[in-house]
Amino acid sequence: MNLNRRNFVRSLGVGALGTLAAPALFSKDQLVVPPAPFTPKPLPAYDPKHDADFWRAVRAQFPLLDEPVYLNTGGLGPASQPVLEKVFATMRALQKHSETGHKSFDPARQTMARFLGVTSDEVCFTRNATEGNCIIAAGLEMRPGDEAILESHAHPGGSYPWLNQALQAGIKVRLFDPDPASPGGNIARIRALVTRRTKVIQVSHITCTTGLVMPVHAIAEYAQAHGLWFHIDGAQAAGMIPLNLDAIGCDSYAFSGHKWLGGPHETGVLYLRHSRLEDIAPTGIGAYSGELLRLPGELKYSAAASRHEYGTRNAGLVAGLAEAVRFQEQIGRDRIAAHGRELSSWLLRELGKIKGIEMLTPQHDELRASMTTIRHTRANADKFFEYLMKTHRLRCRPVTEQGLEAVRISTHVFNSHPECDRVIAAVQASARDL
Numbered sequence: 001m002n003l004n005r006r007n008f009v010r011s012l013g014v015g016a017l018g019t020l021a022a023p024a025l026f027s028k029d030q031l032v033v034p035p036a037p038f039t040p041k042p043l044p045a046y047d048p049k050h051d052a053d054f055w056r057a058v059r060a061q062f063p064l065l066d067e068p069v070y071l072n073t074g075g076l077g078p079a080s081q082p083v084l085e086k087v088f089a090t091m092r093a094l095q096k097h098s099e100t101g102h103k104s105f106d107p108a109r110q111t112m113a114r115f116l117g118v119t120s121d122e123v124c125f126t127r128n129a130t131e132g133n134c135i136i137a138a139g140l141e142m143r144p145g146d147e148a149i150l151e152s153h154a155h156p157g158g159s160y161p162w163l164n165q166a167l168q169a170g171i172k173v174r175l176f177d178p179d180p181a182s183p184g185g186n187i188a189r190i191r192a193l194v195t196r197r198t199k200v201i202q203v204s205h206i207t208c209t210t211g212l213v214m215p216v217h218a219i220a221e222y223a224q225a226h227g228l229w230f231h232i233d234g235a236q237a238a239g240m241i242p243l244n245l246d247a248i249g250c251d252s253y254a255f256s257g258h259k260w261l262g263g264p265h266e267t268g269v270l271y272l273r274h275s276r277l278e279d280i281a282p283t284g285i286g287a288y289s290g291e292l293l294r295l296p297g298e299l300k301y302s303a304a305a306s307r308h309e310y311g312t313r314n315a316g317l318v319a320g321l322a323e324a325v326r327f328q329e330q331i332g333r334d335r336i337a338a339h340g341r342e343l344s345s346w347l348l349r350e351l352g353k354i355k356g357i358e359m360l361t362p363q364h365d366e367l368r369a370s371m372t373t374i375r376h377t378r379a380n381a382d383k384f385f386e387y388l389m390k391t392h393r394l395r396c397r398p399v400t401e402q403g404l405e406a407v408r409i410s411t412h413v414f415n416s417h418p419e420c421d422r423v424i425a426a427v428q429a430s431a432r433d434l
């Protein structure tokens, strides 16, 4: 529960080499010089006989530079050119008439609903995963002393909304450590924390620390059987693995568009099961949340999850997010998951053999996907991260949460086998150098 503040700030990458420290990684000129025009060729159809050619063509869709090698999709996912073009074209078109373009949310909502296996009235467009988590934590009726169960590896965007309710409403947050040994171990740990005051279980679908995949179907079944709200923080899952939220059986699910989905920055989605709509009291509302044409009068919320959207938005971002969905569908969602997992499995196998390196990502097949987290036995997270970045030009992410002192490697559609070779060689060298 006491995520210490220094570790939190480090984990967010606010330190010398993190996400917010672009000037330390790139010269000022590199950031302000406009990029040359970039028009990738259309993506070819997938041919299993020319698998590597297909992935090269996918890579060519991204303006992302080859150096440093980008292995931090779990932090922020680069957008492809079709997505960026959609954002810019939409914004340009709207600026010509100075319109908000809010109506274009409807088709984007349908696209997103199809992608998630839900109906469009269950989709709320947020600005990031945290916003969705906040809507649930602040909106669910809980009395002082009521309890929420979370995993101890929750990202601040997942834990702070509940810790805020602890401060503001007197709820209790109870934590379990993720079990890397078996899916059932995680259910057992949750079960051990349930009391008659438990109201909600929240887990990260995939933890941001070790990339552990939680057994969400089984947790949903348990939560349903015990009348508990089940919320999933899917920031690391949406766009990494195929999702069918209706089939999972959770009550709500929040994720970012700007990670594995490759959507524009500041995009996100909250899924709220239609039958549970009235159980979440809206906390932030305004125009578009409901109907009331003339004051005084009683506000009627709209009959959809979009009641949690309000005010003027950037329709270009939402159009770009829908384009990111189409782009992933074009590549193939199972294919994306298989590619990321194949690269990660290979890293898991090869890095696991290196003396002085500990593998923190679970070995269990069902508990892992496209992220690999390793610890150097003689270097802390920052030192190891800095070494990989400065000496080998590999952009990973330090993992300082819960004292893990590790480095996380994300492997996604634009990553390749040669890049993983570089990771393996670099980590081998680190075992000598550090």
Ligand SMILES: Cc1ncc(COP(=O)(O)O)c(C=O)c1O
Residues within 6 Å of the ligand: 074, 075, 127, 128, 129, 130, 131, 154, 155, 156, 157, 158, 204, 206, 207, 208, 233, 234, 235, 236, 255, 256, 257, 268
């Ligand atoms: C599990 C998890 N939840 C929430 C977040 C925060 O995401 P956002 O910045 O989109 O709110 C992250 C970011 O890494 C995460 O990994």
